[in-house]
Amino acid sequence: MIEIHAVRAVLTDIEGTTSSLAFVKDVLFPYARRALPAFMREHEPEVAEITAEIATMTGRTALSAAETTEILLQWMDEDRKITPLKTLQGLIWDEGFASGELQGHMYEDAVRGLRNWHASGLPLYVYSSGSVAAQKLLFSHTAYGDLLPLFAGHFDTTTGSKLAASSYAKIADSLRLPPSSIVFLSDHSGEIHAAATAGMHTALLTRTDTGTGTGDFARSFDEITLRV
Numbered sequence: 533m534i535e536i537h538a539v540r541a542v543l544t545d546i547e548g549t550t551s552s553l554a555f556v557k558d559v560l561f562p563y564a565r566r567a568l569p570a571f572m573r574e575h576e577p578e579v580a581e582i583t584a585e586i587a588t589m590t591g592r593t594a595l596s597a598a599e600t601t602e603i604l605l606q607w608m609d610e611d612r613k614i615t616p617l618k619t620l621q622g623l624i625w626d627e628g629f630a631s632g633e634l635q636g637h638m639y640e641d642a643v644r645g646l647r648n649w650h651a652s653g654l655p656l657y658v659y660s661s662g663s664v665a666a667q668k669l670l671f672s673h674t675a676y677g678d679l680l681p682l683f684a685g686h687f688d689t690t691t692g693s694k695l696a697a698s699s700y701a702k703i704a705d706s707l708r709l710p711p712s713s714i715v716f717l718s719d720h721s722g723e724i725h726a727a728a729t730a731g732m733h734t735a736l737l738t739r740t741d742t743g744t745g746t747g748d749f750a751r752s753f754d755e756i757t758l759r760v
Contacts, residue, residue: 534748536733537759540713542649543687543703543727545694546660546667548719549737550646555637556662563628564621565608571624572597572604579623582616589616613661615689622666629673636670639739643676645753654758655684659703659716664688694723700730715758 547556572579576597586603587595595603607617628634650656658667664686672680685707692699704711711731718724719737728734735756736749750756 533755533757534735534750535757535759536715536735538713539654539715539733539758539760540709541655541657541684541707541715542758543657543659543700543714543716543732544646545716545718545720545723546658546662546670548739549717550638550642551670552637552639553719559634559637560621560625561608563634564624565605567624567628568604568608568620569601571620571627572601575623579620582619585616589614613689613693615663618661618663618666618689622663622669625666625669629669634673636672636674638671638674638676638679639752640676641752641754643674643679645756646679646682649758650682652760654760655707656682657685657687657703657707658683659687659691659694659699661689661694694720695726697726697729700727700732704730704732717753717756 544550547553576583583595583597583600586600587593590603604617604620607614625634629636646656658671660667662670667686667688668680671683672678687703691702700716701711704714707714712733715733715735716724716727717735717737718727719739721736724734724736734748737752738749739751
């Protein structure tokens with residue numbers, strides 16, 4: 533059990549925290565990988581700006597759709613946390629959610645906890661390596677309905693690395709709150725360490741039966757009590 537006092541905002545990760553890591557790795561990522569080549573061919577004008585950004589990042593003057601696709605597939609295989617890749621994945625998932633092929637997974641205890649904290653007046657925010665667009669798709673298409681209204685804001689890799697304390701300091705600054713009044717929830721010990729270094733309260737989610745956490749950790753949102 534974790535009990536944290538003097539909380540004025542909640543910042544939560546997604547993968548392994550509110551949602552199954554397996555859903556992201558076994559459903560969303562493979563879906564994006566399968567759909568990427570056709571998406572790049574069919575939406576070449578719409579993704580021209582992203583293609584140009586990738587060309588700059590790779591030191592090229594220009595890239596064809598096929599070349600861009602090859603680079604993106606390599607980044608996917610390497611699980612790179614790169615903003616243009618995350619943006620394109622979000623665009624592809626948008627089509628999948630809109631068609632009904634995809635539905636966002638949410639842990640029941642996470643839905644319960646988020647709803648309770650929102651009802652108590654705590655503002656909720658998301659910080660994920662997935663793009664803001666992808667975050668919104670996930671939360672707006674769940675078996676529990678549209679959960680997007682629960683959140684007051686979203687942060688992604690454009691803020692900075694989730695393993696850097698400076699990213700959490702930047703988020704606190706943008707919320708105009710002292711870090712000590714924010715609690716960050718994640719299943720990743722490195723992210724927890726970075727947030728704690730920035731001065732935030734933290735709660736490590738360790739959902740597997742065999743997993744263990746260092747310091748305070750919880751098996752579910754039901755084991756986390758937040759006091760205003």
